[in-house]
Amino acid sequence: MLELKSVEKTVGIETHIHPTDLTLEPGSFNILLGTTLAGKTTLMQLMAGLERPTSGEVWFNGKNVTGVAVQKRNVSIVYQQFINYPNMTVYENIASPLRVARMSGQEIEKRVGGLAEMLRISSMLDRRPSELSGGQQQRCAIARALAKESEMILLDEPLANLDFKLREELRDELPRIFQERDCVVVYATTEPTEALLFGGKTAAMHHGRVIDFGPTGQAYRQPVNLLAAKVFSEPPINTASITKKGARFVLNDKVHWPVPDRLKSLRDGAYTMGIRPHHVSPLKVGETPVAVEGIVHIAELSGSESMIHFDAYGDSWVSLSHGVHPFDAGAKATLYADVSRCLYFDEDERLVAVSEQREAV
């Protein structure tokens, strides 16, 4: 178990990580989600002991390891750039941490064979990294990270430099690979979809802070505040200022809808609604479709899906729907927001309640 206790990192007058408390369970898969410069890499370096916190403590399995160098901790790291030893074969690359640990030759052979099979590079063991594709090189780096029985594995955007399809393939395989380990896994990504597909727990990060942390499905469906909802939405979540007036939520005199029973006790006043693009459609679908009139900015059609960017009542909106729905730029359009899928935020931008409570995944 990894515990960060009020860990802070400042460099000169800049704060890279604001005081952070975070507990990662053994055997858990944890995602750090945020844009470039959100602080994901710095937080990982603090976890690994590559950086020393300015204040606060790092505990691992009940021991204070603050300031203990990475070499003295049982940690593996996989970086975005595939790092392998160029003049060693794939076999020797994977075996290298085991040789350092003075494992017997027979044991090494068994371990490397098993890892290569799991990562589907068995037929490439005699080759050098330069003879492999990018995806295979990254598999080799991952196999090496898995070779020693680390208590913690950190992966810093490991798929970012790979082709789209290879990324898809490894996204599929990684959860399976980590399933049988009881180490703490930490995975940094800029992509909400990647976080969702991995499951586990997600920490949404913004400007050096962990702003939300919980089971991934819950962090996605019930983000703690508007900022966390934005970090966890791609394409961006649509937002609009609304008012609760008695039994109705009012966007303007044309667009309003009944307040769901569960939210009737909310006091009247100003709120912000958030609705993800896939709950806004050119078709009248969903549980509670409410018509939104807009001017189309651009329609991106991908062959199976339509992404319609439009302006409505002073806000930019995006709709993402199945099927091909062409619109000319500048055209008037009616789109339907399924308000049963809305998120509502109060004046402090904290989530007040969701329209449809769901079980956390």
Added chain:
Amino acid sequence: MARITLSKLRHSYFPVPYKEEHWALKQLDLEWEDGGAYALLGPSGCGKTTLLNIISGLLVPTEGQILFDGKDVSHLPPEKRQIAQVFQFPVVYDTMTVRDNLAFPLRNRRVPEAEIAERVREIAEMTDLTPTLGNRASHLTADGKQKISLGRGLVRTDVNAILFDEPLTVIDPHLKFRLRAKLKELQQRIALTMIYVTHDQTEALTFADRVVVMNMGEVVQIGTPSDLFDRPHHTFVGHFIGSPGMNVLPCAIDNGKAVVAGHVIETANRISKDAALTEVGVRPEFVSLASQGLEARIVRVSDAGRFRIVSTECAAGPVKLLAGDDIEIPADGARLRFDPANTRIYADGWLAGSEADR
């Protein structure tokens, strides 16, 4: 602006190519209309960069010709082809202002200053750079810098085409989304021939009117985004386009019909000729859980937010399907139904039968 024709084009990096695999680019005939939006889509090493370099003039093709408006330019150096390029990493002059960056290609061509000012104003407006014109380029974000690269290409009035080489790869997802829409908007506004090279299907399919899908030096299919999604001509296209890609299962053939693990599968096409390898292809979008059909075991359900991806294993191999929140997923055994209108037979990788010849 120009129509671009590739005629019997072939390229090899070997001095004397004598084997099929020596060709990095296999024979290619293509016509790109003036003002069209095109994409070259394929995995690393598929030959798309080789083709791009031939168009820009960095490479002279081993065989064949490249024509701009019917004129052979195969041996013209890059600077004589009037092609603008936007690369993966933004190329900007950090010490110059945004305005001077945009003006740079025009000053180089000794365009009168008054004309430059007018043109820069116009392009800055289109690329949303107007508020930052006086700023140093070094202070901009990655997407802002990429807009400058793009603006520098658009500012010239003499360009034949703009080539984009993975222009969004280094941009964060939330900015990528905005810039992608901007590119599409600009393409629609100024009918300039644009060629977009990428491994990312979403970028290719949303940007282009026609997409050229390449694999191992060969063009596998050229079509509109809908063609590629609805009727992949090759299992490679089915797999490469769509996320997750098309399910491909080996099948036996009985009387022209596909048989997967003992089940006759209704398909949109029939097979007429013998083939060494016969397969059935169906996209996850067109597989559903049903009360009867192919038996399968549920292996994993992953939450993609908008839908769930259900991974199953049937006797013939893995099958993925997409399920909305409203669909109940059985814990153990399941039966799969393939939508006949969107299920096809492939022979040795290629779409079988008469449907492909239509």
